[in-house]
Amino acid sequence: MRPLVVITLLGLSIVGCAERPWHGIVRSPADPAPALILAGAADRPVTRLRLDSLRGEVVVLYFGYTHCPDVCPTTLADWARAKRALGADTTGIRWIFVSVDPTRDLPAEAHGYARQFDPAFTGTAPTDAELKRLLTDWAIAAYPEGDPRTPDYTVAHPAHTFVVDADGRFRLMIPPGVRADDLADDLRRLR
Amino acid sequence: MTSRTICAACASGLLLLSGACGGSEQGSSQESADDGAATVSVTTATGLAAVEPWARPADAGKNTAVYLQLENTLPDGDSLIGVRSEGAERAALHESVMEGATMRMRPMIGVALPSGGRIAFRPMGPHVMLLRLRDPLVPGDTVEVTFDFASGRSLAVRAGVRTP
Ligand SMILES: [Cu+2]
Numbered sequence: 001m002r003p004l005v006v007i008t009l010l011g012l013s014i015v016g017c018a019e020r021p022w023h024g025i026v027r028s029p030a031d032p033a034p035a036l037i038l039a040g041a042a043d044r045p046v047t048r049l050r051l052d053s054l055r056g057e058v059v060v061l062y063f064g065y066t067h068c069p070d071v072c073p074t075t076l077a078d079w080a081r082a083k084r085a086l087g088a089d090t091t092g093i094r095w096i097f098v099s100v101d102p103t104r105d106l107p108a109e110a111h112g113y114a115r116q117f118d119p120a121f122t123g124t125a126p127t128d129a130e131l132k133r134l135l136t137d138w139a140i141a142a143y144p145e146g147d148p149r150t151p152d153y154t155v156a157h158p159a160h161t162f163v164v165d166a167d168g169r170f171r172l173m174i175p176p177g178v179r180a181d182d183l184a185d186d187l188r189r190l191r
Numbered sequence: 192m193t194s195r196t197i198c199a200a201c202a203s204g205l206l207l208l209s210g211a212c213g214g215s216e217q218g219s220s221q222e223s224a225d226d227g228a229a230t231v232s233v234t235t236a237t238g239l240a241a242v243e244p245w246a247r248p249a250d251a252g253k254n255t256a257v258y259l260q261l262e263n264t265l266p267d268g269d270s271l272i273g274v275r276s277e278g279a280e281r282a283a284l285h286e287s288v289m290e291g292a293t294m295r296m297r298p299m300i301g302v303a304l305p306s307g308g309r310i311a312f313r314p315m316g317p318h319v320m321l322l323r324l325r326d327p328l329v330p331g332d333t334v335e336v337t338f339d340f341a342s343g344r345s346l347a348v349r350a351g352v353r354t355p
Contacts, residue, residue, distance in 0.1 A: 066253065067253055067254045068254070069247070069249075069254040069255050069256040069285075069318065069320045069321070069322075070256045070285070070287050070296070070314060070315065070318045070320070071287050071294045071315055073247050073249075073255075073256075074314040074315055074355070077354060077355050116248070140292070140293075141291075141292075141293045142293075145295065145296070151280075151322075151323060152281060152322050152323070154295075154296045156290075156293050156294065156295040157293065157294055158292055158293060158294070159289050159292055159293060159294040160292060173292075176289065176294070176315055177315060
């Protein structure tokens with residue numbers, strides 16, 4: 001009799017855990033993340049990116065551009081706050097900013113931009129061909145608005161932060177405006 | 192759900208223009224504005240005030256945003272028609288908008304500022320965009336922006352640079 005009660009309670013608590021809501025949008029089914037392979041800059045290995053080589057780590061991804069005045073810096077500042085909320089030990093989490101503006105952003109420049117928000121962040125930029133492929137593979141949109149031959153064009157880009165889990169599955173989409181503490185909470189659960 | 196949230200924020204920003212300053216607006220600038228007059232950093236004799244202006248750090252040649260709330264305490268309404276800054280090659284009134292899963296920016300032209308009304312510029316929403324900064328902006332710096340109104344009035348605002 002008593003063991004049964006214990007088992008029932010355990011079962012309930014497991015259900016309770018499973019139902020705790022995520023702050024990001026849960027992708028279901030959590031399919032393997034699309035390929036993401038960028039050659040990066042030859043002299044800066046850190047700007048090379050092969051997503052499938054990062055198994056074992058949670059990857060936090062954003063597609064933006066370094067001339068972005070509002071949405072990208074707001075997002076990366078939120079990442080930095082989330083990282084601080086996770087405490088001193090943030091091993092096992094990779095924070096990667098990928099430019100979708102290859103006309104203006106070189107890999108090293110995108111990397112320097114990401115590092116302004118936190119030294120642990122990395123950034124890179126694709127070639128035109130790599131960009132085309134990644135937009136298709138990830139089924140996302142990014143395109144210049146205004147005349148791309150002038151310096152003041154803007155770039156439409158994905159709104160969400162993407163989270164790939166340690167098994168390489170595309171698990172979460174974090175909408176803009178999700179609080180840094182809540183992002184930290186989701187990442188803590190995935191790590 | 193997300194786009195609805197963002198659109199609600201846009202809509203409440205628009206509502207503010209008509210002077211309906213309820214508690215519906217989102218974002219940190221609203222919280223600090225509610226602290227009262229102590230946060231009013233610039234007020235001019237024209238009856239137009241800038242509350243809590245701040246700018247994001249950015250490198251020279253890059254773009255950044257200035258955020259603040261513009262308030263009109265005049266008996267008559269006015270309309271914001273432009274912005275300029277010596278700190279950048281170009282300045283513009285912009286709005287970030289989410290369309291589906293994509294973030295875009297679009298220009299804002301002729302924003303009404305009725306008597307008793309307010310325009311809220313805030314992250315992920317309406318912002319003053321500074322294009323091609325002449326000098327880097329680092330925390331502790333200031334950058335000046337001047338707002339031009341249809342009445343011919345203008346309001347110069349000095350925004351402190353800080354990380355949010
Ligand atoms: Cu803008």
